[in-house]
Amino acid sequence: MQKLNEGFTGLRYLCIFLCIVSTVNAEDPYRFFTWNVTYGDIYPLGVRQQGILINGQFPGPEIYSVTNDNLIINVFNNLPEPFLISWAGIQQRRNSYQDGVYGTNCPIPAGQNFTYKLQVKDQIGSFFYFPSIGFQKAAGGFGAIKILSRPLIPVPFPDPADDHSILIGDWYKSDHTRLRRIMDLGWRLPFPDGVLINGRGDGGVAYNVEQGKTYRLRISNVGLQNSLNFRIAGHTMTLVEVEGTHTVQTSLSSLDIHVGQSYSVLVTADQPPQDYYIAVSSRFTSQVLNTTAILRYTNSGKAVSGPPPPPPTTDITWSLNQARSIRTNLTASGPRPNPQGSYHYGQINISRTIKLTGSASIINRKQRYSVNGVSFIPADTPLKLADYFNISGVFKVGSIPDEPTGAAPYLDTSVMGADFRDFIEIIFENRENIIQSWHLDGYNFFVVGMDSGRWSNTSRNENEFLVRQYLGEQFYLRVYSPVMSPRDEYPLPQNALLCGQAVGKRS
Numbered sequence: 001m002q003k004l005n006e007g008f009t010g011l012r013y014l015c016i017f018l019c020i021v022s023t024v025n026a027e028d029p030y031r032f033f034t035w036n037v038t039y040g041d042i043y044p045l046g047v048r049q050q051g052i053l054i055n056g057q058f059p060g061p062e063i064y065s066v067t068n069d070n071l072i073i074n075v076f077n078n079l080p081e082p083f084l085i086s087w088a089g090i091q092q093r094r095n096s097y098q099d100g101v102y103g104t105n106c107p108i109p110a111g112q113n114f115t116y117k118l119q120v121k122d123q124i125g126s127f128f129y130f131p132s133i134g135f136q137k138a139a140g141g142f143g144a145i146k147i148l149s150r151p152l153i154p155v156p157f158p159d160p161a162d163d164h165s166i167l168i169g170d171w172y173k174s175d176h177t178r179l180r181r182i183m184d185l186g187w188r189l190p191f192p193d194g195v196l197i198n199g200r201g202d203g204g205v206a207y208n209v210e211q212g213k214t215y216r217l218r219i220s221n222v223g224l225q226n227s228l229n230f231r232i233a234g235h236t237m238t239l240v241e242v243e244g245t246h247t248v249q250t251s252l253s254s255l256d257i258h259v260g261q262s263y264s265v266l267v268t269a270d271q272p273p274q275d276y277y278i279a280v281s282s283r284f285t286s287q288v289l290n291t292t293a294i295l296r297y298t299n300s301g302k303a304v305s306g307p308p309p310p311p312p313t314t315d316i317t318w319s320l321n322q323a324r325s326i327r328t329n330l331t332a333s334g335p336r337p338n339p340q341g342s343y344h345y346g347q348i349n350i351s352r353t354i355k356l357t358g359s360a361s362i363i364n365r366k367q368r369y370s371v372n373g374v375s376f377i378p379a380d381t382p383l384k385l386a387d388y389f390n391i392s393g394v395f396k397v398g399s400i401p402d403e404p405t406g407a408a409p410y411l412d413t414s415v416m417g418a419d420f421r422d423f424i425e426i427i428f429e430n431r432e433n434i435i436q437s438w439h440l441d442g443y444n445f446f447v448v449g450m451d452s453g454r455w456s457n458t459s460r461n462e463n464e465f466l467v468r469q470y471l472g473e474q475f476y477l478r479v480y481s482p483v484m485s486p487r488d489e490y491p492l493p494q495n496a497l498l499c500g501q502a503v504g505k506r507s
């Protein structure tokens with residue numbers, strides 16, 4: 001799963017463990033979706049470009065669900081290239097064969113379809129889905145995921161008058177195939193061309209509000225690399241949820257949202273009736289990208305005028321302090337009526353410490369990015385399938401060290417081994433002068449601390465950068481259990497697509 005916490009220059013640290021949960025309840029409701037993925041013309045920054053549409057929409061349709069719903073999503077890939085969707089925030093416990101990332105699933109070949117079967121078991125909150133391969137996220141194919149609490153479960157704030165998903169992100173005027181060509185040639189990508197709000201960079205999105213009512217906004221950064229600041233002229237926002245966890249409710253005048261993160265805020269229309277700017281700008285970049293939307297009172301007597309509200313200070317400490325101030329509301333219900341509970345980090349025996357450092361370098365005369373000195377190259381077969389069918393030679397466990405070694409970076413299908421039920425602490429140490437985001441797929445984790453400077457064992461934090469992932473800044477953690485038990489992991493689904501050396505194999 002992806003719970004992207006704050007990405008910062010400095011040190012970051014988090015923990016992973018495998019949760020064992022009760023089995024799927026066959027009584028839980030089903031929701032069926034049929035998605036047609038196609039290319040289509042879009043004009044987000046005023047010029048025509050090729051976008052990835054789902055049922056003709058950019059961004060894609062919102063998935064509305066309630067805790068424990070089963071989601072059956074039949075995706076028809078009508079692009080001329082393979083396509084794969086990642087359900088970022090949805091925790092695929094024991095269900096990695098539905099994850100939608102290169103290491104676990106074969107992409108849906110051009111012209112074919114595949115049905116994902118997911119369950120939002122014991123989950124609530126705000127998430128989004130996106131295409132996980134081929135830099136396709138730069139062309140669309142993403143959309144919001146809303147998981148509401150079941151009717152009897154108390155939510156720690158009154159029902160909002162309305163509940164909007166707002167997808168923000170940086171954007172290029174070039175389509176993903178062009179961007180991909182630039183990277184494949186070994187060149188660096190230019191700085192993005194703009195910022196979008198729900199697929200528009202022209203200020204044209206408006207949210208209507210009624211005087212005196214309170215609204216929930218679920219804001220996700222679906223972009224490629226830039227952290228973004230979100231604010232509304234004349235209004236404060238109350239933070240209530242971060243990716244499935246209710247937070248201690250704090251009042252904010254603006255909010256930094258890093259790539260991959262999703263936040264819910266409440267906004268009350270308690271100001272004089274008129275139109276107000278909603279402003280989004282890139283953070284910590286020499287060139288500032290901006291866009292706006294409108295918060296429009298239904299009894300509005302005045303259109304927006306003057307400049308949009310300026311972003312806060314670019315002092316990184318401000319942003320770090322804001323991130324550190326976010327706390328779980330331990331007495332609020334999550335997906336179940338009992339409180340969210342606390343988590344005693346200090347009482348768990350850590351089996352292993354891994355330190356991850358990303359870096360940029362030229363390998364074979366091309367721009368590449370590495371983790372601990374290894375720049376990831378995909379193998380011909382998804383790694384989980386190679387394991388499942390006992391296909392040797394696809395990857396080597398241990399092809400990436402637990403810590404950076406200082407050796408010259410090289411290319412490999414990097415896979416680190418881990419034992420089932422290990423409790424691992426991971427330190428993300430950012431030695432570069434950019435904000436790094438890490439996407440930890442398939443796992444539930446807790447950010448236990450973050451700070452600037454080098455990590456040491458007496459100190460005892462996250463973000464994502466799509467160019468870097470495309471060019472090798474990724475690796476796989478193989479959590480292996482010799483016992484194939486559905487209690488630990490569901491079997492390979494019957495409709496699983498087989499590719500590479502797994503073609504023709506059947507369980």
Ligand SMILES: *[C@@H]1O[C@H](CO)[C@@H](O)[C@H](O)[C@H]1NC(C)=O
Nearest residue numbers: 035036037038055056076078
């Ligand atoms: C998907 O959309 C394309 C283009 O509009 C259309 O030709 C095709 O028939 C659609 N396929 C499905 C399964 O709806």
Ligand SMILES: *[C@@H]1O[C@H](CO)[C@@H](O)[C@H](O)[C@H]1NC(C)=O
Nearest residue numbers: 074113114115116495496497
């Ligand atoms: C493709 O779609 C058809 C229905 O249109 C469905 O019966 C079939 O199971 C789907 N294929 C996969 C692999 O999910």
Ligand SMILES: *[C@@H]1O[C@H](CO)[C@@H](O)[C@H](O)[C@H]1NC(C)=O
Nearest residue numbers: 155156247248249329331332
């Ligand atoms: C935490 O949740 C409880 C239970 O719903 C609520 O009463 C309380 O106001 C919340 N506390 C804060 C600080 O947000």
Ligand SMILES: *[C@@H]1O[C@H](CO)[C@@H](O)[C@H](O)[C@H]1NC(C)=O
Nearest residue numbers: 281288289290308309310311
């Ligand atoms: C974005 O907003 C900032 C601060 O309000 C301003 O300095 C900058 O010129 C704007 N940039 C663009 C491209 O409009």
Ligand SMILES: *[C@@H]1O[C@H](CO)[C@@H](O)[C@H](O)[C@H]1NC(C)=O
Nearest residue numbers: 344345346347348349350423
């Ligand atoms: C941690 O390890 C110690 C020593 O082996 C053991 O006594 C303790 O019960 C373990 N704690 C947990 C939570 O497993």
Ligand SMILES: *[C@@H]1O[C@H](CO)[C@@H](O)[C@H](O)[C@H]1NC(C)=O
Nearest residue numbers: 387388389390482484506507
């Ligand atoms: C893979 O190897 C394991 C252990 O050697 C064996 O139990 C399993 O049946 C094999 N799986 C396949 C699909 O051959």
Ligand SMILES: *[C@@H]1O[C@H](CO)[C@@H](O)[C@H](O)[C@H]1NC(C)=O
Nearest residue numbers: 350353455456457458459460
């Ligand atoms: C920190 O690491 C050093 C060297 O690895 C070790 O000697 C020391 O005991 C560790 N301290 C703590 C508090 O774990």
